[in-house]
Amino acid sequence: MSFYFSFVVVLSLLALTVPFILLFGFTGALAQRSGFAPIRWFGTIYTSMVRGVPDIIFFLFVPIAMDQGIEIIRHKIKCSDWSEPIRQGNDFVVCTAAKMPLSSSPQWVHETYGFMLATIAFAVVFGAFAANTIHGALAAVPKGQLETGAAFGMSPRQIFRRIHLPQMWVYALPGLSNLWMILIKASPLLFLLGVEDIVYWARELGGSKTARFAYPHGDWRFGYFLFLLVFYLFLTWISEKFFNRIMHRLSRGQNTAAGMS
Amino acid sequence: MSCYETITSYAFRSIGYGERLLPKTDFTLCDQFVLIGSGMIWNVYFAVLALSLGFFFAVSLAVGRSSDNPIARIPAHAFIFVIRGSPLFIQFFLIYEAFVLIPKMGWGINLGFIEITVETKWLTKAWLGALITLFLNTAGYTANIFYGALLSIPKGDIEAALAIGMSKRQIFWRISFPTMLRLAWPSYTNEAIFLFHATALVFFSSFPAWRQEGDSLYYASYFADKTFNPFVPYPIIALYFICFTLLIIGLFGFVNKRLNRHIAKN
Numbered sequence: 001m002s003f004y005f006s007f008v009v010v011l012s013l014l015a016l017t018v019p020f021i022l023l024f025g026f027t028g029a030l031a032q033r034s035g036f037a038p039i040r041w042f043g044t045i046y047t048s049m050v051r052g053v054p055d056i057i058f059f060l061f062v063p064i065a066m067d068q069g070i071e072i073i074r075h076k077i078k079c080s081d082w083s084e085p086i087r088q089g090n091d092f093v094v095c096t097a098a099k100m101p102l103s104s105s106p107q108w109v110h111e112t113y114g115f116m117l118a119t120i121a122f123a124v125v126f127g128a129f130a131a132n133t134i135h136g137a138l139a140a141v142p143k144g145q146l147e148t149g150a151a152f153g154m155s156p157r158q159i160f161r162r163i164h165l166p167q168m169w170v171y172a173l174p175g176l177s178n179l180w181m182i183l184i185k186a187s188p189l190l191f192l193l194g195v196e197d198i199v200y201w202a203r204e205l206g207g208s209k210t211a212r213f214a215y216p217h218g219d220w221r222f223g224y225f226l227f228l229l230v231f232y233l234f235l236t237w238i239s240e241k242f243f244n245r246i247m248h249r250l251s252r253g254q255n256t257a258a259g260m261s
Numbered sequence: 262m263s264c265y266e267t268i269t270s271y272a273f274r275s276i277g278y279g280e281r282l283l284p285k286t287d288f289t290l291c292d293q294f295v296l297i298g299s300g301m302i303w304n305v306y307f308a309v310l311a312l313s314l315g316f317f318f319a320v321s322l323a324v325g326r327s328s329d330n331p332i333a334r335i336p337a338h339a340f341i342f343v344i345r346g347s348p349l350f351i352q353f354f355l356i357y358e359a360f361v362l363i364p365k366m367g368w369g370i371n372l373g374f375i376e377i378t379v380e381t382k383w384l385t386k387a388w389l390g391a392l393i394t395l396f397l398n399t400a401g402y403t404a405n406i407f408y409g410a411l412l413s414i415p416k417g418d419i420e421a422a423l424a425i426g427m428s429k430r431q432i433f434w435r436i437s438f439p440t441m442l443r444l445a446w447p448s449y450t451n452e453a454i455f456l457f458h459a460t461a462l463v464f465f466s467s468f469p470a471w472r473q474e475g476d477s478l479y480y481a482s483y484f485a486d487k488t489f490n491p492f493v494p495y496p497i498i499a500l501y502f503i504c505f506t507l508l509i510i511g512l513f514g515f516v517n518k519r520l521n522r523h524i525a526k527n
C-alpha cells in the first residue's frame with residue numbers, strides 16, 4: 001500500500017514545486033534585470049552558483065541548512081535563558097522546545113516537514129535554472145513590440161504586464177519544458193533526502209531481507225527498478241507530447257519559424 | 262596533526278594510499294579540504310573516461326539514428342529514448358542490481374572442450390560498474406545532440422561534395438563529421454558539465470564505497486554527518502566543483518575556437 005502511495009508523493013512533489021520554481025525563477029530573472037546593482041549581482045550570483053554546482057549537493061545542503069536555521073531562530077526566541085553554546089564540538093544542541101518539529105509530535109508531522117524541506121530544496125535549485133530561462137526569454141521579446149506599447153502611451157508597468165510577460169512565454173516554453181523533464185528525472189533523488197518515495201519502497205519491498213522483514217521471495221529489486229524505469233519513461237513521454245501541443249498553440253501568429261506556417 | 266601531515270596521509274586516501282582510518286574527531290578545515298579534494302580524483306576519473314569513451318559510441322549512435330537502414334535506426338532510437346527518458350539515478354540502481362544478479366545466474370561460456378566462467382565480480386564495483394552506467398548515459402544524451410547537429414548540416418554543403426564526386430565515406434569524414442562537431446560543440450559542452458556533476462551521484466546511489474574509498478561527495482557527507490555542520494564541507498565541495506566546471510568550460514572553449522577557426526569572425 002505504501003508503495004502505491006509513494007507514487008502520489010512523487011507526483012505531488014512535482015506538482016507542488018512548480019509554482020515555487022516559477023516564483024524563484026521570476027524573482028531571479030527580475031533581480032538580474034534590476035537597475036539597482038546589488039540586487040543584480042545577487043541575481044547573477046544565485047543563478048550562476050546553483051548552475052555551477054551539482055544539484056545533489058544542494059539537495060543535501062539546503063534541507064539541513066534550513067532545518068538548523070529554523071531551529072536556531074526558535075532557540076533564540078523560546079529559550080533565551082539557555083547559556084550553553086549551540087555548537088558543542090561536533091554536536092548541534094538546541095533546547096527541546098525549539099526542536100523542529102517537536103519530538104513529541106506524531107510521525108506524519110515529521111514526514112510532512114521533511115517533504116516540505118525537500119520541496120524548498122528542489123525549488124531553490126530549479127528556480128535558478130528557471131531564472132536563467134526566463135531571463136533569456138524576456139530578452140528575446142522583440143524590442144519593436146515594447147516600443148509599440150510605449151508609443152501607445154502605456155506606462156512601463158502596463159507594457160510589462162500586457163506585452164512583455166504574455167509575449168515572453170513562447171520564448172520561455174522550450175527551456176521550461178526541458179526544465180520540467182530534468183525535474184522529473186531529478187525526483188528520485190527525494191530518496192536521498194529521507195522521504196519514503198518510490199525508490200525507497202522499491203528497495204525495501206524488492207530485497208529479500210530488509211531492516212524490518214525477511215520476505216519469502218528472492219531478490220526482486222531488479223524487477224522493481226525496471227518497473228520504475230518504465231514509469232519514468234512513460235511520464236517523460238506524456239510530458240513531451242503535452243508540451244509539443246502547447247508549443248503548437250502558443251506559436252500561432254507569432255513571429256517565429258514555427259508560427260509562420 | 263599539521264596540515265602538511267594531513268596532506269601526506271590523506272591526499273590519495275580515496276584510491277587506497279595513505280592512512281587507513283579516516284579522522285574521527287577534531288576535524289580541521291585542512292582535513293576536510295584534503296579529503297574532499299582526494300575524492301575529486303574519482304569524479305575526474307569517471308568524467309574523463311565516460312566522456313572520452315562515450316564520445317565514440319555517441320557518434321556511432323547518431324550516425325545509426327540518421328541512417329536509412331531500420332536495423333541501425335530503430336535500436337539507436339530506442340536506446341536514446343530510454344536513456345533520455347529515465348532518471349540517471351534509476352539507471353544506476355538498475356544496472357547495479359543487474360550486475361549483482363549476473364554472477365548468481367552462473368554465467369558460463371562453453372567453448373566445447375573447456376568451460377570458462379566469466380569473472381563478473383568487479384562489475385559490481387564502482388570503478389567499473391558506475392563507469393559503464395555513466396558511459397551509456399552520456400552516450401545517449403550526446404548521441405541526441407549529435408543527431409540534431411547532423412540534421413542541421415546545410416544541404417548545399419553535401420550537394421556540393423556530391424557534385425565534385427566525393428564518395429559517401431569521404432563526404433562523412435570530410436564534410437558531415439566536422440560540421441556536426443562544430444554545430445554540436447556548445448551543447449556538448451553543457452552535456453560535459455552535466456556529466457561531471459552527475460559523477461557526484463556514484464557513491465550516493467547504489468554502488469557501495471569499498472574501504473571508505475569514495476568520491477568527494479562521499480567524504481563531504483561523511484564530514485557533514487559527523488560534525489552536524491553542513492556549512493563547512495558542502496561549500497568546500499561546491500568550490501571544488503566550480504573550479505573544475507570552469508576548467509571544463511575553458512578546455513571546451515579552446516576546442517570550440519579550433520573547430521571554428523575557418524569561420525569568419527564578425
